[in-house]
Amino acid sequence: MSLFEKFEKTAALYNGLSEMGKNPFAVVMEEVLGPTRALIKGRETVLAGTHNYLGQTFEPKAIAAAKRALDEEGTGTTGSRFANGTFAGHKSLERALADFLGMKYCVVFSTGFVANLGAIAGLLDPAEDVVLIDADCHACIYDGCQLSGAETIRFRHNDPESLDKRLGRLDPKYKGKLVCIEGMYSMYGDIAPVKEFVEVAHRHGAYLLVDEAHSFGVYGEKGRGVAEAEGVMDKIDFYSGTFSKALAAIGGFVASNHPQAEYLRFSSRPYKFTASPSPATIASAHAALDNIAATPALRAKLWDNANRLHAALTQYGLRLAAPPAPVISVLLPTKEEAFAAWNFLIDQGVYVNMAIPPGTPGKESLLRLAVSSAHTNDDIDRLVAAYGAMAEAFPSARVAYAS
Amino acid sequence: MADQGIHGEDDLVFRRVCALLDPLNHKGVRLTRDIDLVADLEIDSVSVLDVVMDVEDAYDISIPVNTISETKTLGELVDAIHAIKKSQG
Ligand SMILES: Cc1ncc(COP(=O)(O)O)c(C=O)c1O
Numbered sequence: 001m002s003l004f005e006k007f008e009k010t011a012a013l014y015n016g017l018s019e020m021g022k023n024p025f026a027v028v029m030e031e032v033l034g035p036t037r038a039l040i041k042g043r044e045t046v047l048a049g050t051h052n053y054l055g056q057t058f059e060p061k062a063i064a065a066a067k068r069a070l071d072e073e074g075t076g077t078t079g080s081r082f083a084n085g086t087f088a089g090h091k092s093l094e095r096a097l098a099d100f101l102g103m104k105y106c107v108v109f110s111t112g113f114v115a116n117l118g119a120i121a122g123l124l125d126p127a128e129d130v131v132l133i134d135a136d137c138h139a140c141i142y143d144g145c146q147l148s149g150a151e152t153i154r155f156r157h158n159d160p161e162s163l164d165k166r167l168g169r170l171d172p173k174y175k176g177k178l179v180c181i182e183g184m185y186s187m188y189g190d191i192a193p194v195k196e197f198v199e200v201a202h203r204h205g206a207y208l209l210v211d212e213a214h215s216f217g218v219y220g221e222k223g224r225g226v227a228e229a230e231g232v233m234d235k236i237d238f239y240s241g242t243f244s245k246a247l248a249a250i251g252g253f254v255a256s257n258h259p260q261a262e263y264l265r266f267s268s269r270p271y272k273f274t275a276s277p278s279p280a281t282i283a284s285a286h287a288a289l290d291n292i293a294a295t296p297a298l299r300a301k302l303w304d305n306a307n308r309l310h311a312a313l314t315q316y317g318l319r320l321a322a323p324p325a326p327v328i329s330v331l332l333p334t335k336e337e338a339f340a341a342w343n344f345l346i347d348q349g350v351y352v353n354m355a356i357p358p359g360t361p362g363k364e365s366l367l368r369l370a371v372s373s374a375h376t377n378d379d380i381d382r383l384v385a386a387y388g389a390m391a392e393a394f395p396s397a398r399v400a401y402a403s
Numbered sequence: 404m405a406d407q408g409i410h411g412e413d414d415l416v417f418r419r420v421c422a423l424l425d426p427l428n429h430k431g432v433r434l435t436r437d438i439d440l441v442a443d444l445e446i447d448s449v450s451v452l453d454v455v456m457d458v459e460d461a462y463d464i465s466i467p468v469n470t471i472s473e474t475k476t477l478g479e480l481v482d483a484i485h486a487i488k489k490s491q492g
Binding site (some may be wrong): 135 | 443447448449450452453456459460461464465466468469490491
């Protein structure tokens with residue numbers, strides 16, 4: 001039985017959560033009522049823990065395009081991009097993504113997770129390259145590094161100086177150097193100083209990959225991400241993203257101005273050995289992309305909602321992890337309090353995400369609210385009321401308590 | 404450096420790592436070379452990585468994640484630091 005032994009402690013914790021209350025990691029959306037509402041345990045709930053930043057899950061043009069693709073191209077590609085799984089739709093979405101970003105090349109993968117695995121492991125040679133990653137990078141970046149087999153060095157979160165030091169003391173034996181950061185980090189909703197990272201990386205002859213999974217469509221004048229907001233879109237070497245958030249589908253991509261990015265099509269095992277996104281998925285992602293490109297008002301609405309919520313939560317004295325952003329996290333000192341506060345909110349008809357160490361950047365737990373442009377005034381009012389009640393019931397969630 | 408080559412518990416690197424681990428040692432476990440960082444101290448793997456970052460800055464060295472995942476005990480970590488100090492220092 002030693003195969004299972006290692007899980008027992010975590011299993012006890014996981015099962016214990018369900019006994020103590022509702023388990024945040026076992027939520028079922030019993031019926032989806034719209035972009036920001038679902039039935040959970042039979043109750044109509046406001047969804048504020050999804051990544052539907054631009055409310056595209058029920059965009060009529062995306063739904064129509066997906067239906068058409070189903071009718072005309074079938075349910076699945078039954079193969080990988082490398083073999084039989086590249087249809088005209090995959091190629092035209094790659095073109096459209098590259099154009100949207102103002103970059104020359106784009107490679108579509110099956111998910112955002114796989115795109116990062118594919119880019120990092122596809123680019124690095126374990127024998128001669130090195131990769132440096134922000135300590136708070138997403139699991140798929142860590143896993144990409146591990147899959148690559150290359151030496152992996154962490155630097156302090158959002159700290160270009162920490163990167164500078166580590167690049168400075170690298171053994172000259174390394175041929176290729178890759179630095180990985182994100183645009184907006186998903187746990188706190190904090191933003192990377194991308195411009196400074198570009199400067200440091202390039203000064204040391206390293207390439208920079210920015211994962212804009214959460215910031216694509218959301219930051220920058222055209223919605224290209226934090227790199228655009230920082231004025232360095234043309235300077236980053238690789239841009240990775242996902243269809244699973246602002247585009248409300250599933251899939252991922254890597255864009256670049258280096259023509260050699262195309263080499264990923266043969267160097268990247270996560271590109272070659274997994275089935276490509278289905279035609280309907282590609283069609284809805286493409287229609288959502290066209291829609292968000294043509295409708296900057298969606299981004300404006302998202303930011304209005306984010307600013308409103310951030311201001312209200314600040315007013316309640318809640319301890320927030322970062323300045324206003326589409327992710328607004330409240331910090332709580334312990335797992336137990338986070339769990340109780342999460343249960344409190346779900347009982348008020350509000351679904352957010354709970355995150356606990358080691359899945360969080362620091363030692364604290366957090367309740368993570370992800371804002372959508374589709375949140376109505378009524379949704380926002382309900383969120384504000386529920387958080388107000390939570391602030392009353394959980395003094396440890398407030399700034400005054402921590403200081 | 405005076406502390407090279409001494410791989411016992413009076414070793415300076417060992418003592419420095421202990422000082423960095425101290426705030427995480429909630430159970431007050433006695434820190435010896437043999438303790439397992441994750442199992443005995445009950446600290447998660449990410450916290451181990453964060454302690455290692457402090458070690459890196461203290462000694463101005465870089466310790467690859469790959470190396471850390473190969474070390475289980477405090478003694479192995481200390482030895483890895485010694486080895487890296489030698490090659491990078
Ligand atoms: C930073 C980051 N990168 C990549 C991913 C993975 O994206 P996907 O859901 O498309 O696999 C996520 C989302 O979970 C993420 O937060």
